[in-house]
Amino acid sequence: MSRKMKNKVLPNLRIERIAAEGKCVAYYEGKVVFVPNVAPGDLVDIRVTKGRSSFMEGEAIAFHEFSKDRVKPFCSHFGTCGGCKWQHINYELQKTYKRQQVIDQFTRIGKVDIPEVLPIIGSEKTQYYRNKLDFTFSNNRWLTKEEINSEETFERNALGFHIPKMFDKIVDIDHCYLQGNASNDIRNSLRTFALQEGLTFFDLRNQVGLLRNLIIRSSSTGEIMVIVQFGENDPNGIQKVMEYLKSEFPFIDSLLYIVNLKKNETFHDQEVITHHGRDFIEEEMEGLRFQVGPKSFYQTNSEQAYELYKVAREFASLNGDEVVYDLYTGTGTIANFVAKRAKQVVGIEYVEAAIADAKINSQINGIENTLFYAGDMKDILNDEFLNNHPKPDVVITDPPRAGMHEDVVKMLLRLEAPKIVYVSCNPATQARDIALLSEKYQIDKIQPVDMFPQTYHVENVVRLILKS
Numbered sequence: 001m002s003r004k005m006k007n008k009v010l011p012n013l014r015i016e017r018i019a020a021e022g023k024c025v026a027y028y029e030g031k032v033v034f035v036p037n038v039a040p041g042d043l044v045d046i047r048v049t050k051g052r053s054s055f056m057e058g059e060a061i062a063f064h065e066f067s068k069d070r071v072k073p074f075c076s077h078f079g080t081c082g083g084c085k086w087q088h089i090n091y092e093l094q095k096t097y098k099r100q101q102v103i104d105q106f107t108r109i110g111k112v113d114i115p116e117v118l119p120i121i122g123s124e125k126t127q128y129y130r131n132k133l134d135f136t137f138s139n140n141r142w143l144t145k146e147e148i149n150s151e152e153t154f155e156r157n158a159l160g161f162h163i164p165k166m167f168d169k170i171v172d173i174d175h176c177y178l179q180g181n182a183s184n185d186i187r188n189s190l191r192t193f194a195l196q197e198g199l200t201f202f203d204l205r206n207q208v209g210l211l212r213n214l215i216i217r218s219s220s221t222g223e224i225m226v227i228v229q230f231g232e233n234d235p236n237g238i239q240k241v242m243e244y245l246k247s248e249f250p251f252i253d254s255l256l257y258i259v260n261l262k263k264n265e266t267f268h269d270q271e272v273i274t275h276h277g278r279d280f281i282e283e284e285m286e287g288l289r290f291q292v293g294p295k296s297f298y299q300t301n302s303e304q305a306y307e308l309y310k311v312a313r314e315f316a317s318l319n320g321d322e323v324v325y326d327l328y329t330g331t332g333t334i335a336n337f338v339a340k341r342a343k344q345v346v347g348i349e350y351v352e353a354a355i356a357d358a359k360i361n362s363q364i365n366g367i368e369n370t371l372f373y374a375g376d377m378k379d380i381l382n383d384e385f386l387n388n389h390p391k392p393d394v395v396i397t398d399p400p401r402a403g404m405h406e407d408v409v410k411m412l413l414r415l416e417a418p419k420i421v422y423v424s425c426n427p428a429t430q431a432r433d434i435a436l437l438s439e440k441y442q443i444d445k446i447q448p449v450d451m452f453p454q455t456y457h458v459e460n461v462v463r464l465i466l467k468s
Contacts, residue, residue: 007047009045013026015035043063080163102427121448123451132179133178135160138201139200141156141172142163157194159214168205183218187214193244199211226252256274312421316394323391324342328397331354348373349372355373377405398423403432419463445461
């Protein structure tokens with residue numbers, strides 16, 4: 001029965017609410033229909049794209065009424081590039097649904113008792129808030145239906161973002177509202193230069209071409225890092241590109257490049273070569289300076305990172321006598337941020353280069369009460385480690401989207417730290433982990449923080465208290 005529904009048109013359905021991953025919900029004969037690119041309150045005709053026994057997925061093919069909560073998208077690439085999927089929804093409603101997302105994940109996945117979730121901390125900037133963007137060069141630019149139907153000939157080289165679920169199709173970006181400073185000028189100028197010089201754009205299927213990837217990082221201190229990845233080891237072509245960037249944009253503080261002959265754009269195992277300037281830029285937070293290198297992780301919304309870390313520090317309630325374990329410490333940003341209010345902070349992180357950065361960041365800020373260790377969390381946090389270090393009074397954990405490994409959760413249950421502050425970019429895996437921790441811990445506070453306006457993503461901080 002569900003398969004027979006595919007391509008069926010469901011007329012005049014009211015969009016009721018926003019669900020997980022930014023999709024909206026309508027109902028047809030009591031069954032949930034998930035629909036992207038609509039807003040709560042829209043009245044639409046929906047064509048079914050997938051039918052399941054318990055739900056359907058569809059696309060809006062006609063609008064009869066528009067939601068009062070709609071706003072006009074500000075970006076010409078909206079709906080195509082896959083980013084900023086909530087531009088058509090006013091920001092106040094975005095925050096409401098992000099907070100609700102946290103509540104839903106904890107009640108449906110965690111199935112644990114929760115206190116009232118605090119009002120979400122919104123982002124003062126809703127445009128130009130990111131400090132890092134990755135652009136891909138491609139010789140296979142995405143063409144719109146209008147362009148294809150026009151039968152005209154178009155430039156197929158592109159520099160921009162991947163089309164969702166299409167690894168080899170790139171939207172050529174004219175102006176991106178995610179990153180300010182000189183990001184748009186640098187990207188557009190480099191693309192124009194490459195076309196004028198006849199430089200080859202990367203072929204994502206055949207893995208050939210000189211220009212592969214462009215990364216632009218900026219900081220709250222006004223510094224800029226530019227990293228160019230090349231797909232071929234062509235010294236003349238590389239020199240031409242790097243000298244152009246150096247002369248055209250002399251304000252770039254860190255101009256770097258990588259020759260990456262692998263089949264993917266990740267470069268943690270690649271040599272990064274400094275063409276001009278330093279091999280890092282600096283961030284600043286409450287007078288602390290943080291060196292951010294090409295391989296460093298730093299929260300991509302600098303202003304909101306400060307708000308997030310203030311919440312984590314407040315939830316830790318430090319008075320200067322505590323030993324703090326900072327798990328998944330990255331470059332030690334949280335560890336160094338809370339160190340002046342703790343007796344000792346022990347940071348653990350899988351990436352060795354990040355730990356090297358963490359140690360440097362302690363050193364340049366004159367912080368002497370931090371210790372950092374590199375390795376797999378579940379392997380380092382063992383009995384031998386605990387025998388050689390004091391037990392923590394507070395654990396701060398900020399894992400990747402996948403959440404914590406089950407062995408790490410088990411070790412936290414053994415440690416029995418009086419407080420755990422769990423920072424997460426994925427409330428679903430956070431709720432899962434906290435359900436496991438509920439054997440010994442209860443939730444004391446929940447604070448969502450919006451790091452990514454115009455998207456459905458939400459950061460969340462939870463304080464857990466050891467049950468008496």
